[in-house]
Amino acid sequence: DADVTQTPRNRITKTGKRIMLECSQTKGHDRMYWYRQDPGLGLRLIYYSFDVKDINKGEISDGYSVSRQAQAKFSLSLESAIPNQTALYFCATSDAGSSYNEQFFGPGTRLTVL
Amino acid sequence: GQSLEQPSEVTAVEGAIVQINCTYQTSGFYGLSWYQQHDGGAPTFLSYNALDGLEETGRFSSFLSRSDSYGYLLLQELQMKDSASYFCAGNTGGFKTIFGAGTRLFVKA
Numbered sequence: 001d002a003d004v005t006q007t008p009r010n011r012i013t014k015t016g017k018r019i020m021l022e023c024s025q026t027k028g029h030d031r032m033y034w035y036r037q038d039p040g041l042g043l044r045l046i047y048y049s050f051d052v053k054d055i056n057k058g059e060i061s062d063g064y065s066v067s068r069q070a071q072a073k074f075s076l077s078l079e080s081a082i083p084n085q086t087a088l089y090f091c092a093t094s095d096a097g098s099s100y101n102e103q104f105f106g107p108g109t110r111l112t113v114l
Numbered sequence: 115g116q117s118l119e120q121p122s123e124v125t126a127v128e129g130a131i132v133q134i135n136c137t138y139q140t141s142g143f144y145g146l147s148w149y150q151q152h153d154g155g156a157p158t159f160l161s162y163n164a165l166d167g168l169e170e171t172g173r174f175s176s177f178l179s180r181s182d183s184y185g186y187l188l189l190q191e192l193q194m195k196d197s198a199s200y201f202c203a204g205n206t207g208g209f210k211t212i213f214g215a216g217t218r219l220f221v222k223a
Contacts, residue, residue: 033211040122042201042215043157058210090156100145100162101205107156 003027004106006091012112019078021109023091032074033092033103034058034066036085043090049074050096081113116140118202118214125220126192134187134217136202144205146178146185151216152198160187160200189219197221 004025013019023032030051035043035058045058047066055066063085067075078085088110092103118138126132136146145164149157163169163178163185175188189196199216206212 035213040215043203043213045210045212048210059212100147100164101211102147102159102162103149103157103211105156105158 002107004091004093004104006089006106006109008109009107010110012114013081014114015082017081017113019081019111021076021089021091021111023074023076023106025072025091025093025104025106027093027095027104028071029093029104030071030096031094031101032068033094034064034074034076035090035092036060036087037090037108038087046076046089078111078113081111083113086111086113116204116206116212118204118212120200120202120214120217122215123218123220125222127222128192128194130192131188131190132192132219134189134200134202134219136185136187136214138183138185138202138204138214140204140206140212142206143180143183146176147203147205147211148174148176148187149201149203149213150198151201157201162205192221194221194223 033048034046049068065077091106094103120136147162148160151157161176168177173190178185201216202214204212
């Protein structure tokens with residue numbers, strides 16, 4: 001079984017709709033992250049959380065919100081989706097005890113906003 | 115600001131050696147990581163340099179010079195399966211990680 005899972009894997013939605021992307025992990029890691037990937041731009045950090053009570057904005061948080069429901073679950077919401085949010089979204093985790101912050105990525109969610 | 119620069123594409127021949135460079139400007143820099151991503155897949159961790167010098171892991175090596183704000187990933191004995199995108203990533207204060215835009219490596223037979 002995969003250690004970091006994301007649902008859905010693919011989603012097509014319309015402008016203005018509310019969308020939630022979910023991430024679950026069985027690695028027991030405290031740290032969780034949401035990134036978006038666009039061609040030629042690499043991975044950009046949206047939000048990150050170091051425990052259930054800790055939520056931090058990343059580089060590009062505008063238009064997004066997150067919820068850390070439990071140590072193992074971290075959800076990303078688009079309150080009102082717009083076409084330029086079309087991208088590949090990755091969830092990642094890392095171990096607080098890791099000095100080099102190796103991150104483990106989920107398989108990604110491909111989101112298309114029409 | 116925080117940014118990492120790397121070439122967009124590199125092409126090399128199977129069996130050869132290739133070096134992917136990364137220069138960075140980050141505040142509160144704690145180390146440089148490298149990730150590999152195959153088409154349609156998720157990034158996977160390759161290596162990390164916290165201190166200056168060379169770290170070797172099998173066919174892959176990574177180098178860091180903090181005084182030059184520069185690092186590289188060295189891939190030896192290239193194989194077709196090494197065709198992928200490679201990202202350098204800077205670990206900054208608060209354990210945030212900032213990624214470069216990625217280098218697409220094409221390995222030719």
